[in-house]
Amino acid sequence: MRYISTNGKAGFATFREATLNGQAPDGGLYFPEKIPALSRKFLDSLKNKSKAEIAFEVIRPFVGGTIPEEKLFEICAETVDFDFPLVKITDNIYALELFHGATLAFKDVGAKFMSRCLQYFSVQKGEKTIVIVATSGDTGGAVASGFLGAENVEVVILYPSGKVSKVQELQLTTLGQNITALEVRGTFDDCQTLAKKALADNEIKEKVFLTSANSINIARWLPQQFYYFYALRQWNEKDAPVVSVPSGNFGNICAGLLAQASGLPFKKFIAACNANDIVPRFLQTGEMVSKTSVATISNAMDVGNPSNFVRILKLFNDDADKLRKKLEAISVSDKLTADTMREVYKKYGYILDPHGAVGFYALEKYLEQNPNKKGFFLATAHPVKFDSVKEILGTIGEMPVTVEELLSRPKQSVEMNVDYNDLKDILLGKI
Numbered sequence: 001m002r003y004i005s006t007n008g009k010a011g012f013a014t015f016r017e018a019t020l021n022g023q024a025p026d027g028g029l030y031f032p033e034k035i036p037a038l039s040r041k042f043l044d045s046l047k048n049k050s051k052a053e054i055a056f057e058v059i060r061p062f063v064g065g066t067i068p069e070e071k072l073f074e075i076c077a078e079t080v081d082f083d084f085p086l087v088k089i090t091d092n093i094y095a096l097e098l099f100h101g102a103t104l105a106f107k108d109v110g111a112k113f114m115s116r117c118l119q120y121f122s123v124q125k126g127e128k129t130i131v132i133v134a135t136s137g138d139t140g141g142a143v144a145s146g147f148l149g150a151e152n153v154e155v156v157i158l159y160p161s162g163k164v165s166k167v168q169e170l171q172l173t174t175l176g177q178n179i180t181a182l183e184v185r186g187t188f189d190d191c192q193t194l195a196k197k198a199l200a201d202n203e204i205k206e207k208v209f210l211t212s213a214n215s216i217n218i219a220r221w222l223p224q225q226f227y228y229f230y231a232l233r234q235w236n237e238k239d240a241p242v243v244s245v246p247s248g249n250f251g252n253i254c255a256g257l258l259a260q261a262s263g264l265p266f267k268k269f270i271a272a273c274n275a276n277d278i279v280p281r282f283l284q285t286g287e288m289v290s291k292t293s294v295a296t297i298s299n300a301m302d303v304g305n306p307s308n309f310v311r312i313l314k315l316f317n318d319d320a321d322k323l324r325k326k327l328e329a330i331s332v333s334d335k336l337t338a339d340t341m342r343e344v345y346k347k348y349g350y351i352l353d354p355h356g357a358v359g360f361y362a363l364e365k366y367l368e369q370n371p372n373k374k375g376f377f378l379a380t381a382h383p384v385k386f387d388s389v390k391e392i393l394g395t396i397g398e399m400p401v402t403v404e405e406l407l408s409r410p411k412q413s414v415e416m417n418v419d420y421n422d423l424k425d426i427l428l429g430k431i
């Protein structure tokens with residue numbers, strides 16, 4: 001398998017090159033040259049295979065021999081070593097819970113897989129790697145936990161001071177070892193700008209291999225296909241499901257559409273967005289207009305320029321009409337999100353986090369129009385991660401043991417102003 005750039009102006013790259021580079025040299029996103037077609041036999045046998053076996057079979061063609069099979073199987077097994085239960089909530093709506101991993105959000109899958117691949121390539125090169133990542137909340141913890149203890153890899157995380165939840169902050173500041181958390185006196189955008197500047201800094205690049213761990217990296221994007229297979233493995237209804245995906249940067253839903261293109265039977269995908277409605281507008285008008293993001297209670301989806309959407313277009317050969325047949329999109333306000341959380345808790349006793357609630361609402365609306373269908377939404381994070389859940393529901397339900405433990409650990413962060421020179425000194429100090 002080789003990768004091309006969505007901008008079409010870069011040469012082919014292997015899985016290894018694309019993982020190490022992150023972004024294609026022409027500024028585009030890497031995209032598989034060909035979509036693998038899964039055999040009928042494999043699809044029919046999902047129920048008899050282990051999670052690790054499924055992950056391995058799905059990802060193997062994409063890795064294209066750049067990691068030995070035995071090693072790749074080990075990476076897969078480590079990546080999916082927790083549960084992905086499909087939980088029935090109403091007659092026609094299920095939740096695919098993706099929050100039983102180390103940092104209680106779906107990003108654990110992509111981050112762990114990527115960390116293991118990068119570690120493998122870094123050891124192979126015999127060169128130290130510094131991973132830099134800016135986070136608005138969930139990414140930082142997942143990346144930190146995924147890379148904790150990785151040989152030859154240092155991780156530097158920038159997060160906006162006071163703008164992530166308590167649990168999220170502890171997840172990225174209490175690990176120590178090869179993880180450094182930089183608490184930036186600024187916004188997420190400031191963190192992102194600082195990280196980008198470092199990634200483009202030739203003086204640093206001459207001294208050390210610096211790369212990013214953001215969601216456009218194929219080693220984070222591709223393994224997100226796994227849980228769509230795990231959903232189908234648990235799906236016992238007669239007809240294929242409708243899938244609702246809370247979306248921000250559109251990496252997760254794009255992985256689902258990719259799995260569908262390789263043969264997974266899904267009826268329809270719904271991109272469930274908050275007030276950041278760039279994609280719902282695009283599907284309505286055919287025009288892609290990015291905007292500055294607006295803050296919502298489902299803040300992991302506050303994205304004004306969804307970077308993975310070009311990959312979705314590519315999957316459909318840039319044909320918006322073809323795309324509309326498979327994908328619907330809806331924008332859900334904060335008020336509707338909070339109302340949904342209250343209603344679902346009252347009626348079914350199920351605690352939704354704000355992101356899952358956007359997904360639930362979008363699916364419920366769709367099924368109202370299509371009454372004989374059934375579906376599931378992705379519960380992308382555990383409610384305990386978001387301070388708003390307590391305010392809206394008056395409870396966060398049962399606290400996972402890992403969180404109780406986390407609350408007792410001391411936070412370790414390096415505070416800094418939005419000043420690139422300070423960041424540069426810190427990075428050079430790690431070499």
Ligand SMILES: *Cc1c(COP(=O)(O)O)cnc(C)c1O
Nearest residue numbers: 138248249250251252300380381
């Ligand atoms: C990152 C995130 C999303 C958005 O996923 P994308 O792949 O960026 O669309 C949704 N929910 C939660 C909880 C997240 O952390």
